[in-house]
Amino acid sequence: MKDVYPFIINLQLFAEGDTGEKTEKATPRRREEARHKGQVFKSADLNAAVIMLAGCVSAYLTFPMTVASLHEFTALYLLDRSLMDFSNQYVYHMMVEAFLVMGKITLPIILATFVSALLITYLQVGVVFSGEVLTPKLERLNPWEGFKRIFSKRALVELTKSLIKVVVTSYIVYTVLNKYFYIFPRFVDMELRDTLVVLSKIVIEMALKVGVAFIIVGVLDYIYQWYEYEKSLKMSKYDIKQEYKQTEGDPLVKSRQKQIQREAAMRRMMAEVPGADVVITNPTHFAVALQYKIDVMEAPLVIAKGQDFIALKIREVAQENGVMVVENPPLARGLYYTTEIGDLVPEELYQAVAEILAFVYRQKQVY
Structure with missing residues (x-):
């Protein structure tokens, strides 16, 4: 094979360069x-x-x-x-x-x-x-x-x-x-x-x-x-x-910028997890972190949520910081699909969330 093809040419180099053909x-x-x-x-x-x-x-x-x-x-x-x-x-x-x-x-x-x-x-x-037409050339x-x-x-x-x-x-x-x-x-x-x-x-x-x-x-x-x-x-x-590239920006640069923004948003979200009262999981596919301050909030607040890998990271951070993790697949899916980070828990989920928070508070009093 080496004798038949003594060298290989990357045709993409020609596709990326300016061929000079004005066809468009x-x-x-x-x-x-x-x-x-x-x-x-x-x-x-x-x-x-x-x-x-x-x-x-x-x-x-x-x-x-x-x-x-x-x-x-x-x-x-x-x-x-x-x-x-x-x-x-x-x-x-x-x-x-x-x-x-x-x-x-x-x-x-x-x-x-x-x-x-x-x-x-x-x-x-x-x-x-x-x-410009009057400019001497x-x-x-x-x-x-x-x-x-x-x-x-x-x-x-x-x-x-x-x-x-x-x-x-x-x-x-x-x-x-x-x-x-x-x-x-x-x-x-x-x-x-x-x-x-x-x-x-x-x-x-x-x-x-x-x-x-x-x-x-x-x-x-x-x-x-x-x-x-x-x-x-x-x-x-x-x-x-x-x-x-001049008008919309280089796709590679924009992709890198979005990646940096996502990483920064994830870091901010993970930084909020230690302040959560409870993390409700699926147990592995979904995770939603809730925080509830009785004197300040009308309802529990969603401070972090994620799926798959992000859900796993939320569980790990919660466990490292002593935040209780409760498995409730229906509630975890419901919270994940109906809320965004910074939203209050919807009214139809008040009862289920209240029961979990009550269980968490009792566990904290026991320990």
């Missing part, structure tokens, strides 16, 4: 720590698509108001104020009114994009405050690490997404321009306002179609980001075991 799902504590560090997943493409689509929709809805505002401003300065002197005050008022008009036009679009950006970010990430200055990031799988995915967006955008622009190609020669005979209306509708149609296409790309990117995030959070069995 992340625990709630692992997710909480990652979130605390600002490590959350979101799709920047989905954010950009929603913001662009919200801006296009708001621009489309406010377009009549935009045209009316520009028409009023142009008519005001070309017709009503064309004969006024061109002075510093004139330029000042014109700039103020121009800024007010631009604010009136752009404010709905800015609000729509701002609200949509907050909403889509909240839906993806929730509320996260972490300054020296490894980012490492050229080799930068080189690996450039040629990593994530960089390849980002390049693929960019190419898809370029192709989709080019196709949408081509189809929309081809759809309205017939109308471009007619711009020569149109008024400026009608030309702007048609051009704006063409641009908004392009933007809406591109926005919808980008949202589809963003949803796919969101799924991919979720997959990569879950993969990055995976843990090995060793990691889970170490986390359990």
Whole structure:
């Protein structure tokens, strides 16, 4: 046998160590720590698509108001104020009114994009405050690490997404321009306002179609980001075991602590046995030590109890200290199962216990 198996390997050594294989799902504590560090997943493409689509929709809805505002401003300065002197005050008022008009036009679009950006970010990430992501990391200055990031799988995915967006955008622009190609020669005979209306509708149609296409790309990117995030959070069995030790404590240490607590409780209990008036036994399987002080206690008090080995120890301590041991199997079992240490004897056992105490007191008087 020695020639066949020249050595033996303890496989438990491999089970206890960290194999490095991240095969287990992340625990709630692992997710909480990652979130605390600002490590959350979101799709920047989905954010950009929603913001662009919200801006296009708001621009489309406010377009009549935009045209009316520009028409009023142009008519005001070309017709009503064309004969006024061109002075510093004139330029000042014109700039103020121009800024007010631009604010009136752009404010709905800015609000729509701002609200949509907050909403889509909240839906993806929730509320996260972490300054750890702002902490400078020296490894980012490492050229080799930068080189690996450039040629990593994530960089390849980002390049693929960019190419898809370029192709989709080019196709949408081509189809929309081809759809309205017939109308471009007619711009020569149109008024400026009608030309702007048609051009704006063409641009908004392009933007809406591109926005919808980008949202589809963003949803796919969101799924991919979720997959990569879950993969990055995976843990090995060793990691889970170490986390359990940190949160719940080492099982060996906890077992030792419980053992020490049990031993201390037994020592305290055994220290009370010499003060007992009587120990009632089974005779070997159960032992219950009772103490009764007539002036202080309403009923006899259980100061120690045990089964098997502990019962034997209680008998030994009682005999060493001159405490009388009385065999009464039914009463010993009844006291053991119906009381805890520090409890008074229940009323239904008063009669049986009183008889035993009376017998003990008579024996003490005889001796």
